[in-house]
Amino acid sequence: MKDLLTKYKLVIRFIVIFLVTYSVLTIAYNLYLSYSDGAKFYPDYLTNLVAKQTNSLLNGIGYDANIAAHPNEPSMKVIINGKFVARVIEGCNAVSIIILFLSFIVAFSGKFKTTLMYGLAGSIIIYTFNLIRIVILSIGLYHYPWRQEILHTVIFPMLIYGVVFLLWMFWVNRFSKSIKTNA
Template identity: 35%
Template sequence: MLKDFRPVLGILLRFIIIYVVLLLAYQLYLNSFAGSGLDPFSRVMAGQVMHIQNTLHYPTQLYDDVKGEQVWFYVQKEYTSRMVEGCNAVSVMILFVAFVFAFYKGIKTLVFILAGLVALYIMNLLRIVGLNIVVIDYKEYSKAAHDFIFPAVIYGTVVALWLVWIKFFALKNENS
């Protein structure tokens, strides 16, 4: 009977191990920057958001809050939002990578992961830009946008990528 569940258990075990290892590695990364403000990855992302917003004619500056480990977006002479570590979507990217690796299919796994991470990174940049624009232009929707709409965007992207991975790669019969 256990033999029937062996493939599923293997996938589940692979997912859990990869997820925990990546999560621990990320936590070590974050710990190495504790007390020095926002981590470098989040800071780069904030800078790119600022560049996109400036290009879209939403004049933006960044203000460091080292003690609070955050960066504030100052858009059109107003503090709109702040970038904290959780805004960088790395935890979502870790979840994505662990799931795809759980259904390992050779080199195409690595290619799909790289393409998926680029897509998630871009989507997250656009998510933060979108949130800042909502806060500036449609204040009455800012809470709903932050709490529901924009999280649905990033998680929806992950689910869509997972579905593509499963349908077109992981469960694809190698002989057909």
């Protein structure tokens, strides 16, 4: 058993650090959600911010877009040319994906400053890509509502997780101490 622990020390270290980081960030985020101010059917601040930024981007590229609080749930409705096309819910704000990204980066940490800066830059990239994803998804749902299932559950999740995967690979190959010490 001792030989196995010694042999797989780096793998075990990665798993433990990943799980601890993921748990701490998820608990912190859930505390944020539980203490978020707002009405019963009004989303948290970050979700509301994503909806407002989505609206600004849609209007910026020439669509007549509006957002409105959903009357029956904590979400924001995205409306293009008077047509309700999408809801922005808590899961659309990219925080859960950023938590997953950061947990991996910390588990494969490099120098502290590099890890901190890459985590921040990667989080901004993911957040920005997520906004663009919601804008394109809203436009797609406006023009091709019959493609909702494939757009929402296949193509756009594949794209956002693909970006996260590329950021992870760049991190591991360029900055991670764990890989460099094993090479």
